[in-house]
Amino acid sequence: MLALLVGLSSIIGVSSNIYIDVTHSKIVHRIDYKFVGSILDCGMIKHNWGSFDFNSAKMLALAKEFGPSYLRVGGTDADYMVFTRNNNARHKRFILGPSTSGHPNFYIMASDWDKLNHFVQTVGWDLIYDLNIAPRKNGKWDPTNTIDLLKYTAEKGYKVYGLELGNEINISPQFHVSAAQSGQDFLALKRLLPTIHGLHIPKIFGPDVTNLDVVSFTESFLAHGGREAVDVVTFHHYYMGGSHASVLEYRSAHVLDSLKHKVDTAINTCKKYAPGKPVWLAETSVAWSSAPDNLNNQYVASFAWLDKLGISAQRGIKAVLRQTFYGGLISKSLDPNNDYWITCLYKRLVGDGVLSVSFGGDSHLRAYAHCTRVPSSHGYHKGSVTIILMNIGLNTMPVEIKGGHTQHLYMFSPGDSHGLKSESIKLNGHVLKIDSHNKFPNMPPVSHTGTVQVGPAAIGFIVLTDANHSACR
Structure with missing residues (x-):
């Protein structure tokens, strides 16, 4: 049962493109x-x-x-x-x-x-x-x-x-x-x-x-x-x-x-x-x-x-x-x-x-996929797919995703110059914090198409908004 297909041609230096295809994925569990x-x-x-x-x-x-x-x-x-x-x-x-x-x-x-x-x-x-x-x-x-x-x-x-x-x-x-x-x-x-x-x-x-x-x-x-x-x-x-x-x-x-x-x-x-x-x-x-x-x-x-x-x-x-x-x-x-x-x-x-995940290649890429949560505070609809990606390696990983054209990116990175030891965190380049009135940030995505550059130490969610996935409808 192969749902999330990842092919990797090289893991030396800057990684070659990694291909993720969720077009024919199946639900393997429900949480x-x-x-x-x-x-x-x-x-x-x-x-x-x-x-x-x-x-x-x-x-x-x-x-x-x-x-x-x-x-x-x-x-x-x-x-x-x-x-x-x-x-x-x-x-x-x-x-x-x-x-x-x-x-x-x-x-x-x-x-x-x-x-x-x-x-x-x-x-x-x-x-x-x-x-x-x-x-x-x-x-x-x-x-x-x-x-x-x-x-x-x-x-x-x-x-x-x-x-x-x-x-x-x-x-x-x-x-x-x-x-x-x-x-x-x-x-x-x-x-x-x-x-x-x-x-x-x-x-x-x-x-x-x-x-x-x-x-x-x-x-x-x-x-x-x-x-x-x-x-x-x-x-x-x-x-x-x-x-x-x-x-x-x-x-x-x-x-x-x-x-x-x-x-x-x-x-x-x-x-x-x-x-x-x-x-x-x-x-x-x-x-x-x-x-x-x-x-x-x-x-x-x-x-x-x-x-x-x-x-x-x-x-x-x-x-x-x-x-x-x-x-x-x-x-x-x-x-x-x-x-x-x-x-x-x-x-x-x-x-x-939960959509099954199976790929060989670089173990520094961690990838998981789910149907997107609906109803959603972010306005997503049934059929959308959420992919969780983490790069625990030292190289940028170019990731190409099949199964949806429009991608909403939510990419985390360290919040300050301490890097991996940072005690704060950024989402799409903005430090997350609540204000003095206990108001929370909106945490909006960045809209994207094409190859996603997953940098070293990146953690992120990618929502395929137009996947119209049959298993998620």
């Missing part, structure tokens, strides 16, 4: 309408949300612009978090006495839960919340605290889109929860939900494992109740540890391609043990810890991020949740980082129909 979501790390709750302000006009503007979206609230601290209706518990946020692992438990108060639910309602996001799997009774999950949270949720009329149970339990031996027992715990959660009067029944996501090179945990989880319990099968992925990352790794074809095996493993495991269930990449970024010189927020990191979206969609992942929204996609001073801008434009231009 979720809210394909790209984000995460708030629940560790913020134990610090009273830190400097995160739910009522900030700028924060609300940034979140609304990022929508529609899923918001996962989870992370390592999810398994130390205890719900309380006592809104006076703030002065004793850390519960006396150690948790199972010696890590201190802490409260999420009813007022915290209210703020979180009001926030997602205001910005139009869907909430996915990670429940604490650590409370045990006779080796099984003890749902007592979760029941109180769910009853409160029903009383307030909140609609939680999804629930998880535990975070990366496969690498958390301190909780003494086996894969088989975890599957049974999830099944207990599924059976619990209908018993809560007035509760809008959430979907269940799991098992939220990491390190899918070892699939035995997921297989056992699904075989021992997980298959019946979960609506969505989930895993996490990071390319590397940030403390040892380098600029070269962030644009390495070898590093980027390593995701393919992880995704294929997840998809194939799900097909075997839970056929028909969608697979989500429910926590991800480029690196799992802070990188030297803030590399994660520099232009070079955007190659890995956008390529991850391309690979995930192309190979059958239904949704991707980015770690993290606050302190990641946007800075703690509420300035959008480069990946925020790229993701916002992705959401505007990329539709749910």
